[in-house]
Amino acid sequence: MSAAADRPAAPGDTPLLELRDIGKDFGSVIALDGISSSVRAGQVTCVLGDNGAGKSTLIKVLSGVHRPTRGQLFLDGGAVDFDAPREALDAGIATVYQDLAMIPLMSIWRNFFLGSEPTTGWGPFRRFDRATAKDVTRRELAAMGIDIRDPDQPVGTLSGGERQSVAIARAVHFGARVLILDEPTSALGVKQAAVVLRYIAQARDQGLGVVFITHNPHHAHPVGDRFLLLNRGRSMGDFAKADVTREQLTDMMAGGDELSRLAEELGRPGAP
Amino acid sequence: MANWLDVASILGIMAVAVALLMIGGHFDLSAGVMTGTTALTVGVVAVEFQQNIWVAIAAALVLALGIGAFNGWLVTRTGLPSFIITLGTFLMLQGLNLGLTKAFTGTVQVRGLADASGYHSAELVLASTVEVFGQPFRIAVLWWLLVTALAAWVLVRTRFGNWVFATGGDEVASRNVGVPARRTTIVLFMTTATAAWLVGSITAVRLTSVQANTGTGQELIYIVAAVIGGCLLTGGYGSAIGAALGALIFGMTQQGIVYLNWDADWFYFFLGAMLLLAVLTNRLVRRYAEAAPR
Numbered sequence: 225m226s227a228a229a230d231r232p233a234a235p236g237d238t239p240l241l242e243l244r245d246i247g248k249d250f251g252s253v254i255a256l257d258g259i260s261s262s263v264r265a266g267q268v269t270c271v272l273g274d275n276g277a278g279k280s281t282l283i284k285v286l287s288g289v290h291r292p293t294r295g296q297l298f299l300d301g302g303a304v305d306f307d308a309p310r311e312a313l314d315a316g317i318a319t320v321y322q323d324l325a326m327i328p329l330m331s332i333w334r335n336f337f338l339g340s341e342p343t344t345g346w347g348p349f350r351r352f353d354r355a356t357a358k359d360v361t362r363r364e365l366a367a368m369g370i371d372i373r374d375p376d377q378p379v380g381t382l383s384g385g386e387r388q389s390v391a392i393a394r395a396v397h398f399g400a401r402v403l404i405l406d407e408p409t410s411a412l413g414v415k416q417a418a419v420v421l422r423y424i425a426q427a428r429d430q431g432l433g434v435v436f437i438t439h440n441p442h443h444a445h446p447v448g449d450r451f452l453l454l455n456r457g458r459s460m461g462d463f464a465k466a467d468v469t470r471e472q473l474t475d476m477m478a479g480g481d482e483l484s485r486l487a488e489e490l491g492r493p494g495a496p
Numbered sequence: 497m498a499n500w501l502d503v504a505s506i507l508g509i510m511a512v513a514v515a516l517l518m519i520g521g522h523f524d525l526s527a528g529v530m531t532g533t534t535a536l537t538v539g540v541v542a543v544e545f546q547q548n549i550w551v552a553i554a555a556a557l558v559l560a561l562g563i564g565a566f567n568g569w570l571v572t573r574t575g576l577p578s579f580i581i582t583l584g585t586f587l588m589l590q591g592l593n594l595g596l597t598k599a600f601t602g603t604v605q606v607r608g609l610a611d612a613s614g615y616h617s618a619e620l621v622l623a624s625t626v627e628v629f630g631q632p633f634r635i636a637v638l639w640w641l642l643v644t645a646l647a648a649w650v651l652v653r654t655r656f657g658n659w660v661f662a663t664g665g666d667e668v669a670s671r672n673v674g675v676p677a678r679r680t681t682i683v684l685f686m687t688t689a690t691a692a693w694l695v696g697s698i699t700a701v702r703l704t705s706v707q708a709n710t711g712t713g714q715e716l717i718y719i720v721a722a723v724i725g726g727c728l729l730t731g732g733y734g735s736a737i738g739a740a741l742g743a744l745i746f747g748m749t750q751q752g753i754v755y756l757n758w759d760a761d762w763f764y765f766f767l768g769a770m771l772l773l774a775v776l777t778n779r780l781v782r783r784y785a786e787a788a789p790r
Contacts (some may be wrong), residue, residue, distance in 0.1 A: 313673075330665060339675045
C-alpha cells in the first residue's frame, strides 16, 4: 500500500492525467488537501468517498470549474491550469455530471451536440447542421450498443441509465481522452447500474482514461484499476487493484480504519 | 381584417422577441416602456435637434442596444431574477421618458415629425400602407412576418437557438458543457431592445407625434401573448411562431369584441381566461416531458 506520489514516473509510461498534492480552499474551509493520483489510458481510476469527502470538489478541479489552491495537474506529463470548463474540454477532459448536464426538454440530438454544434453555410447563413447532428447521434449511440427509438424524443423521457449512456457516448464522440464520471450509478437500480458499468468498461477498452467517482465499492472494484480513497478532503490512500481487496475497500469506506485509530487513541495511557 | 392584423403586428414584433427571451429563461418588464423611449428619442433628435430622421432612428437604436446590454449585463452579473432588474429599468425609463420629454419640449409629447428631413423615405419603410388583393395592409404587418420568420429560423436552425433553449432549460448544466450562457442572455436582452426600437420607430413615424407615456403597461401583454403561444414561464420551451399566433389571437379578440358589438370592457376578462388556459396546457406539456421513468 504505497502512496502514488513516490511512484517513479518511467518515460513512455506517462499517465494521461496526474494529480500532485492537489488542495482547494473555500475561504477558510479546506475542501481538499494533499490529493495525489493518476489516470492512465485504458484504465479506470475510482475515486471513493462518503458524502462530503470532497469528491465533487475534486471533479470540479479536474474539469476546470475550480482552480486548485495548491498542487499541480499534469496532462501527458506537462503542467496544466484550467481557467474554464471549456479549456479542460478542449484538452480532452470530459466530465459527465451527476445531474448529467442535459436539458430534459430538449431532444436527444440537440443535447448530444450542445455547446459543440456542427454548422454548415457561411456568414449570416451559418446554421446548425441538423441532419449531421441527428445522423451522428444515432450512429454513436448504436456504436455504444444503446438502442434509442427516436433521437427526436426529449431527454426527459429517457431512463436514468439511458441518460448516463447518452452522456458517456457524447463524451467519447467529442474526443475525450479522460472521462470523468460523477456518481453515474448512484441513482440507479441494480440492473441499470450494471448497464452503466458495462459502458464504463467499453469506454476503457476504447483507450480512454476513466475517472469513476462513486461511494459504492461494489460498483468500483470490478471495473477499477486504481482506487483513490477520500475522507473529509484528505486522501486515505491511492491503491492499485492488486494491493487492495473489495473487503478492504468496503471496510475503509465504512470508516473501519478511522474507528480502529479512534480505539487506539482512546486506549492510550493519559498524559504524565 | 387589416385592422386586427395591425394590432397584432405591433404586438407580435414584441411578443416574438419577448418569447425568445422567455425561452432563454428571462423576463423583460422594460420592453414596453422601451418602445416609448425609442419613439421619444426618434422624435426629440429629429425635431428638437433638427436631425435627419434616419439619424434619429439610428441614435434610438444605439440607445436601445445600450439599455438591452445593460439589462443583460446586470442580470448575468448579479444573478438576481430578471423580473426585478427589469422592473427597475422599467420604472427608471418611465421617469426618464416623462422628465426628459418635458425638459426638451415643455409638454408631455413630441410633435412635428412629419416636417423632419427624410421623413418621406422613413414613412415608406416603416409606416406606409400596401394593397394586397384589394385589401390595404400596414407595412408593419410585413415587418412582423419578417421578424417572426427570422426568429423562428434562428431558434430552430442555428447554434445560437440551441443555446437559447439550453440556457433557459438549465443554465448551470449548459455552461458546464461549454454553452456561453452569459453572452446568450445578454444578446437576448439586446434582441428585445432591438424589437422595441423597431416598434418605437414605427409608432413615431406613423403617428408623427409621441406621447411621453407610450408603451407603458404593454410589457405584460407581450408576456401574455408569448405564453398563449406556448412559452413556458420557467423557460426552456416555446416557439417564435407560437408567440406570433398568440399576438394574432390577441388582436382578433380585441377587435372581434368590437365587431360583435359586445361591451369592450369584457376584453380583459377574456384575455385572462385565455392566459389561464394556456398556462394549464403548458403545465401538462412540461409534466409529460420531465416525468423521467427511472
